[in-house]
Amino acid sequence: MKSFLESRLSKGALFILATFLGFALLSFIVGKLLVFLPEPIGSRSDLFVQGAKVTLLITLYSAVLGIVIGTLLGLAKGSPRRWLSYPAFAYIWLIRGTPVLVQILFVFYALPVLIPQLQLDEFWAAAIALGLNVGAYNAEVIRAGIQAVPLGQTEAARSLGLSHTKTMRWIVLPQAIRIVVPPLVNNIVALLKDSSLASAIGLLELTLAGNRISSETFLPVPVLSTVALLYLIYTTAITVVTHVLERTMRLKAHV
Amino acid sequence: MSENLLSVRALHKSYGSFHVLKGIDLEVAAGEVICVVGPSGSGKSSFIRSINQLEPYQSGEIRLHGELIDPRKNVDKLRQEIGMVFQSFNLFPHLTVLENLMLAPTCVKNLSKRQAEAKAIELLTRVNIVEQKDKYPSKLSGGQQQRVAIARALAMEPKIMLFDEPTSALDPEMISEVLNVMKDLAKSGMTMLVVTHEMGFAREVADRVIFMDGGLIVEEATPEEFFREPKHPRSKLFLSQILQR
Numbered sequence: 001m002k003s004f005l006e007s008r009l010s011k012g013a014l015f016i017l018a019t020f021l022g023f024a025l026l027s028f029i030v031g032k033l034l035v036f037l038p039e040p041i042g043s044r045s046d047l048f049v050q051g052a053k054v055t056l057l058i059t060l061y062s063a064v065l066g067i068v069i070g071t072l073l074g075l076a077k078g079s080p081r082r083w084l085s086y087p088a089f090a091y092i093w094l095i096r097g098t099p100v101l102v103q104i105l106f107v108f109y110a111l112p113v114l115i116p117q118l119q120l121d122e123f124w125a126a127a128i129a130l131g132l133n134v135g136a137y138n139a140e141v142i143r144a145g146i147q148a149v150p151l152g153q154t155e156a157a158r159s160l161g162l163s164h165t166k167t168m169r170w171i172v173l174p175q176a177i178r179i180v181v182p183p184l185v186n187n188i189v190a191l192l193k194d195s196s197l198a199s200a201i202g203l204l205e206l207t208l209a210g211n212r213i214s215s216e217t218f219l220p221v222p223v224l225s226t227v228a229l230l231y232l233i234y235t236t237a238i239t240v241v242t243h244v245l246e247r248t249m250r251l252k253a254h255v
Numbered sequence: 256m257s258e259n260l261l262s263v264r265a266l267h268k269s270y271g272s273f274h275v276l277k278g279i280d281l282e283v284a285a286g287e288v289i290c291v292v293g294p295s296g297s298g299k300s301s302f303i304r305s306i307n308q309l310e311p312y313q314s315g316e317i318r319l320h321g322e323l324i325d326p327r328k329n330v331d332k333l334r335q336e337i338g339m340v341f342q343s344f345n346l347f348p349h350l351t352v353l354e355n356l357m358l359a360p361t362c363v364k365n366l367s368k369r370q371a372e373a374k375a376i377e378l379l380t381r382v383n384i385v386e387q388k389d390k391y392p393s394k395l396s397g398g399q400q401q402r403v404a405i406a407r408a409l410a411m412e413p414k415i416m417l418f419d420e421p422t423s424a425l426d427p428e429m430i431s432e433v434l435n436v437m438k439d440l441a442k443s444g445m446t447m448l449v450v451t452h453e454m455g456f457a458r459e460v461a462d463r464v465i466f467m468d469g470g471l472i473v474e475e476a477t478p479e480e481f482f483r484e485p486k487h488p489r490s491k492l493f494l495s496q497i498l499q500r
Contacts, residue, residue, distance in 0.1 A: 157359075166362055
């Protein structure tokens with residue numbers, strides 16, 4: 001049932017998989033190239049690679065979490081039911097009104113005090129804090145995307161007998177996705193950069209790795225330039241992939 | 256209980272303080288074709304959209320073969336039996352023509368892909384557009400899109416079809432291709448309720464013409480009576496204005 005629609009989903013999944021493989025390949029090549037750079041980069045390339053790997057993984061996990069949270073919150077905030085929209089409104093207000101660094105510190109240091117079972121390591125504390133953060137920003141984007149789908153689409157679907165949920169699932173969300181991809185990617189690019197804040201709780205990601213090498217070698221200019229360059233490579237790669245994605249979606253349906 | 260397919264009693268609707276429907280009563284027998292005409296703002300569209308609950312109304316009841324339509328209970332089920340065609344087509348732009356027709360049967364009625372596709376092809380052949388089945392709606396002309404929209408509604412095998420000004424958004428040269436499809440549909444015995452400004456269509460196809468003005472049904476007559484000698488002064492005025500064009 002619905003296999004003709006699900007084939008689209010599998011194409012989407014394939015695209016995401018290809019993107020991950022592309023990023024893994026990119027990281028591998030970047031790692032190999034770093035070895036050839038002059039001192040002090042070449043000899044410490046393993047630490048750069050290690051840091052970049054943590055940065056990418058934390059971005060990946062928090063982006064996935066952020067999109068799930070953003071979709072649920074976006075639907076909730078746009079819902080006519082107050083018991084859904086009010087909590088969503090409060091969550092977005094709280095997260096967007098406080099610094100992400102404070103949120104990371106809170107999840108790592110304060111949450112275990114409040115709930116002793118929630119003893120997270122640096123990686124998961126940062127991934128969850130960043131995911132919760134970007135989720136609030138994504139929610140606004142997704143709510144706006146859903147509202148941008150013309151009302152006539154919902155009316156046509158409902159008049160065919162589709163329930164509210166099925167209308168969302170098969171008619172509204174697939175069209176909203178095309179609208180929300182560019183701003184969501186902006187959020188993910190911001191997330192990749194914000195992941196550097198995880199260095200504050202001692203997570204050895206790209207920024208902390210660079211900072212350590214810089215203070216060991218007393219050569220901040222080449223080391224921090226390399227750190228910045230690596231961020232730039234990854235944010236550019238994300239942007240390029242998105243442009244390709246946008247183009248293919250537009251070519252297919254001219255929406 | 257009446258044997259009528261659709262029965263509307265004392266329907267009242269307001270948008271805020273604007274009382275748009277002031278008590279509509281209408282009985283529609285199976286196989287009947289009814290054209291609803293009247294000046295803009297008379298409540299024609301609000302009325303037809305209320306029938307399948309796209310517009311909430313404050314009081315009144317609407318029954319489909321005797322069953323009361325309740326927006327909180329059986330609306331999704333009864334909407335499957337009420338086909339709707341919109342002025343602005345509202346095809347799903349992210350799906351091909353074929354998929355537009357297959358979506359509801361597979362997703363609501365749990366038809367297999369093969370059954371839904373066979374049905375879709377049959378209907379697209381009927382509205383004479385089967386060669387466009389793999390295109391996206393944006394590639395079609397307005398007339399073609401509206402014919403696909405009619406086929407999409409028919410794919411659910413409705414008992415009654417509602418048309419909300421189906422030709423008003425079309426270029427003049429495309430109106431007849433849509434009206435011809437609707438005429439064939441009427442001949443096949445489909446029960447139809449059509450809000451339209453196409454008086455030629457109403458005269459030729461309708462079993463009954465309903466004239467609405469100011470939120471009320473002002474006159475109800477056969478097309479011969481209505482177009483030859485309208486009884487109500489407001490119908491007379493409306494027809495004289497329309498025919499002057």
